[in-house]
Amino acid sequence: MSSEPNIRAFNRYGVWAIYRFEMARFLRTAGQSILTPVLTTSLYFVVFGSAIGGRMAEVDGVPYGAFIVPGMIMLTILGESISNGSFGIYFPKFTGTIYELLSAPISPVETVLGYVGAAATKSVILGLIILATSTFFVDLHILHPVAMVAFLVLTAATFSLLGFITGIWARSFEQLSFIPMLVVTPLTFLGGAFYSIDILPGIWRTLTLFNPIVYIISAFRWCFYGTSDVGIEVSMLMTATFFIAGLAAVSWIFKTGYRLKN
């Protein structure tokens, strides 16, 4: 019998095992995982950047092609984070292998670190690939690169966490795709991914301010060009609040065993 590790405080091997297991699945299908966003991004440039952008002048002093880059990255980050985050935990529930997680000496926080960490890593990688692809189409100058990366990571983590919660909540594959398809994607499109919300007429602009994704895209765009539709502090605060609310929800879920335990 080998010596007992100190798992009293933190089960780091457990976190690492989940992370590695989840990343391995992603890397196994790396070609496909990477090709899709590259192709999609190129299509967006062709459709929005060239076809529409040709007729649009600058937005807030930024050429239209460059203007849509942050929104495009966010569109992928939000969708991928939610679906990666939800799939990772939904699948063991679906196959029944969740028994192992429930019987393991691992805390909710550690479980979340493993699953959400892996999901967020995947979407950050995809986000950076899209960013790299865009440089083939437009000239990019990132004004606040550190803030940009930090915000990318925070957003990926937040939405992976929301995905994780969706995955625990979902009882079917339909429910699993419900949130990303019917909530996140429309809100992202309406959230100024491809336009400045300033161009909207008064009432619509006000309504749009209830869409939390507006703040995320706006803040992310600020990292690139230093201009934003809403205050950058408000945006950061919103995203961080989301993240903390998500953590609270997860700890409640594990405490009560909601949809996990009998």
Added chain:
Amino acid sequence: MSPIISISNVSKTYASGLQALKRIDLEINKGEIFALLGPNGAGKSTLINIVCGIVTPSTGTVVADGHDIMKDYRQARFKIGLVPQELATDAFETVETSVRLSRGLFGRRTDPNQIEKVLRSLTLWERRGDKIMTLSGGMKRRVMIAKALAHEPTILFLDEPTAGVDVELRRDMWNLVRELRAQGVTIILTTHYIEEAEEMADRVGVIHKGELILVENKSALMHKLGKKQLTLQLQEPLKALPSELSEWKLELKGDGYVLEYTYDGKAERTGIPSLLRRMTDIGILFKDLNTHQSSLEDIFVSLVSERQ
């Protein structure tokens, strides 16, 4: 012997309102093989799942190796390995990846030697690179055992390890369990097969409708189970048992038409030939006879009726 698991006053009522366990008290001794017997729906899996942290008990406490399973769940679960009843595997992963995940989840550093040892002991080494979905059912069950053993637990729960398993794999399973016991692992298994309990267990517990109706050393239980009955249909009714037959444990039933003899089916001498000879000598004639072995089911019935 000191208990390695103490279950006190554990009951479980599922959200559906069904009471699956009623105030269970049970101690498992360190290093023993304990077999939990009981018919379908008795509550065996519920009890195991409570100890392993998969089901939350409605009342009661469980202490595993000195750690409360709720308050000190980390230390408690670190010691425990579980092979659940249902076959559930990471179908798209390889055997090795899946077993490595288990070891890490349970708080142990990756150790290729240990993984190899476990896979070899379950004859899975040659298949380590194969996706689990390409394995047969029996092989999948082995993978689940390998996963449960990957973190070197000192307590192992096997929930119906031999359900739907062929004779050879069952033998292998029994050998493995014995080997683990020799290494000091405490094993709790559930089964429907009395011969399995007989073959393996040191002690046996019987659960019936959520109640633990008996906990006994195997030998004592087997003695009870070994009882057989010979029933003789007489040609003429008897008013009372004749004194010439007092050596045998006999009962007169069915208005004097039926003579019932209870004997030990495992004994060298059953006493049947001499009984029949004596009966012929004193002129008691019978027209039919049959023997009947008391089954686990009979024991359940008699135990349950005894309690009421």
